[in-house]
Amino acid sequence: MGFSDLPAGYWAGEAIRNVAGKNIVSGYQDGTFRPGQKVTYGQFAVLLARAFYPKEVRAYEDQGYGGAAPWYWSSVAALRDHDVLKGTVMGRDTGWPELKCGGDYVTRFDMAQLAYNIMRDYEQTGSAVEREVVHFRIRDWADISVEYQDAVTACYVLQVLRGHIDGDFDGAALMNRAQSCVVIDRLGKALGVNIGTGEYTSAGPAGATLLSGLPVTEENVKDLLQRVVTEWQGNVLASTYTEGNSSAEVQAVIWSYDDANGKKLSMTSGSGGYAAMLSDRVFGRHGFPARKLDDITKMRAGDLVITLDNGKIVRVSTYSGTKGEMMTLEGRMERGYGMYYLKEGGGGGSMVITPDDEFPGRTYEVWTRYPE
Known part of the structure; x- marks a missing residue:
């Protein structure tokens, strides 16, 4: 995983290596990762399903579709079963199993909605009090339509998203490979889920540590x-x-x-x-x-x-x-x-x-x- 185009100290390097190490994403044959390359809906669906619903994906693959189907169909099917596509372009696409939007690039709006739907499936969306103050932190809050506000808010509360340096969320911007890895890595940590297995971490009260990693003293x-x-x-x-x-x-x-x-x-x-x-x-x-x-x-x-x-x-x-x-x-x-x-x-x-x-x-x- 020593990708040749990830310099030392690269902002998303740790997340990329973590996600790649769990076989959720891979690099290219020339040894590059191409972190700035845009991510399509079909690609992002596969990454999310591999990270949080791998058992369901394998079950669909073992079952087979019984006809011609796109390469991402088992991942999209797993996400549909858990209502993860709801409120997104993929959820409104009627071309199943060949999504008409499959080759389009994912917006930050839909990325937030997909992450939020996974949070709801794992029954963790954060503090009600924190949700009340998020809009103070987002400079372009007025540009976020009502249909996406809950999703964006939850992503900020669980620190899956942190916005740009200028304080904007910039929801219409397109996701790239580095950002997708960061979102998946943060989402797994926020939910206490081992990405790649979809299961909760095994750390229990006995001998567990605080969020800082320090002993419970x-x-x-x-x-x-x-x-x-x-x-x-x-x-x-x-x-x-x-x-x-x-x-x-x-x-x-x-x-x-x-x-x-x-x-x-x-x-x-x-x-x-x-x-x-x-x-x-x-x-x-x-x-x-x-x-x-x-x-x-x-x-x-x-x-x-x-x-x-x-x-x-x-x-x-x-x-x-x-x-x-x-x-x-x-x-x-x-x-x-x-x-x-x-x-x-x-x-x-x-x-x-x-x-x-x-x-x-x-x-x-x-x-x-x-x-x-």
Whole structure:
């Protein structure tokens, strides 16, 4: 995979080598990769299917089409089975199995939609709070039609896309081979999926690492929290957690990690807004199921603190690791704990819940994602 036209330090080099190493993409006989070459819909369909649905592709190939069919038909069939083509040119093409658009080049709009459809199939589209602020980061947001906005937003939230240096998304631009590899590589990492097998990574809580690759220790969590908060310093406005949800409703979301297929769902699908987003950016969106602490004096940096008023949620915060004294076993506040939150007018900050917050009916719950 030492492609002759990929210089040392090439921006997409690592992603290209990773995707090629999984036999998802290949170079040319002359030893080049040709990273700037445009990608057709047929080619991109094959890359996506090889990365995320290889078993289905092989099953279709073993079955055979039973007649004349284009070289990409088994990949497109696998993608269709998972609704990945929905909302794209391929999804609207009625020329199956010979797609009329098969030789056309993929736009960034359709690339985002295809990636988003795979996210939905794997049941991970990121934090609702993060989705609310994405449009602040995209300079040409007004040029993105409504039909593509959800897809583009999810791609930014899961960091599959980061836009151009000038801040534009540039959706009408055409994809090239380097970009397609980067998107597939990032999408696999964001979903916790081994590209080339379509299966979740095997790393579980025991011995697993944080997103930084460091061991799961309180000091490492605290360091990551501080770095994530720094990243979010900016002139954005994010809504706080919706008041009035009961503790049981939040618990239902947090405990819904494993579905019937064993997929890991994100805590940020409704369980704490910015605080849960911080937790996901440290622990990841899979592999660390949440559990409620019976002894909240054992709270550690990165834990989620749910403030309840007569059983109704009024705040969800992330514990920063800075405490005055301690909480009581019943969840009452004695001195104060530092919490991360998003300031009303701007970036991330920290506050301290103190005895002044106490009044009849107010209690606290703590949820942790540290391995037992």
